[in-house]
Amino acid sequence: MTKPRILVTRAVFSEVLDHLGEYFEVQSNQADEIWSKAQLVERLHGKLGALTTGSERIDTELLAASPMLQICANMAVGFNNFDLDAMTELGVLGTNTPDVLTQTTADFGFALLLAAARRVTEGEHYLRAGEWRRWRYDMFAGAEVHGSTLGILGMGRIGQAIARRGAMGFEMQVIYHNRSRLAPDVEAHSCARYVGKEELLRSADHLVLVLPYSQQSHHAIGAAELAMMKSTATLVNIARGGIVDDLALADALGHGRLAAAGLDVFEGEPTVHPELLALKNVVLTPHIASATIPTRKAMAMLAAENLIGFLLLGQPVSPLNPQVLGSPQQVQRKGRATGTPAG
Ligand code: GLV
Secondary structure (H helix, E strand, C coil), X not given: CCCCEEEECCCCCHHHHHHHHCCCEEECCCCCCCCCHHHHHHHHCCCCEEEECCCCCECHHHHHCCCCCCEEEECCCCCCCECHHHHHHCCCEEECCCCCCHHHHHHHHHHXXXXXXXXXXXXXXXXXXXXXXXCCCCCCCCCCCCCCXXXXXXXXXXXXXXXXXXXXXXXXXXXXXXXXXXCHHHHHHHCEEECCHHHHHHHCCEEEECCCCCCCCCCCECHHHHHHCCCCCEEEECCCCCCECHHHHHHHHHCCCCCEEEECCXXXXXXXXXXXXXXXXXXXXXXXXXXXXXXXXXXXXXXXHHHHHHHHHCCCCCECCHHHCCCHHHHHHHHHHHCCCCC
């Protein structure tokens, strides 16, 4: 029997390709070329599924041009590269990779918080530039982390993991704001107190952003919000570019209205706003919060299990739009793939 055909859009661990190869005929991209939309559509021809990353935009145009495609399994917990409404309407399942990256990403949120608040990279650049000649009482004096107030905007799994690190590891008072308040037992387990967004902005010594990107969260932190924050505060963004107005942030950092920032994600990445690049009081990393080998392997394997579970058994592990399962549009796509007319 011929195996179903799938596409893996970017380079991935060879063991993941081997695993997929047991079930599918796999077209991969181990050269890690960045394909244009037209190239992606061309390669999706005849494919039933795709293992995608945040770099590929999955929208109406692409789905309409790929009539056999039934699933896009994103190797990321975020899925703002998916037009999920269009996918649902056109009968294509989307899946993501929750849970497997929670702790690793929370670790990195703390790494950025500590590096920015305690001026780690600023000190390192000074040392490497040969400028360190003597000790001085206030040299690179930063903000206190232990015992301070940690604010978290977006209290999903990663936000909760950061809250626990802050409360238990650093004896911080943790406050959070979220679209909906957590259930009392989850809140207690997170050692965090719910507050309104304005109180969060005004009270936090360090504010970590962990909310998903959407039209509603676009520029959730702009000039007005930055103006409410303490001038001694640190802002950390490990969520998505576009949640922060990067230009307004650069202005606040450059004029001493905010002490420091740690950013792993940017508006328009991989391009970074030149005004941010010019500042010393911001720690910049290239979207690597989940980047440990075990975690990236677990993410890729979960994406693979979604493809296998759905295409072979009809049971994806972590579906984003489960209403697609068995929908007429999805059945129609299946029919095209098997040559069996739907209905
Ligand atoms: C990374 O940004 C992810 O969404 O997994």
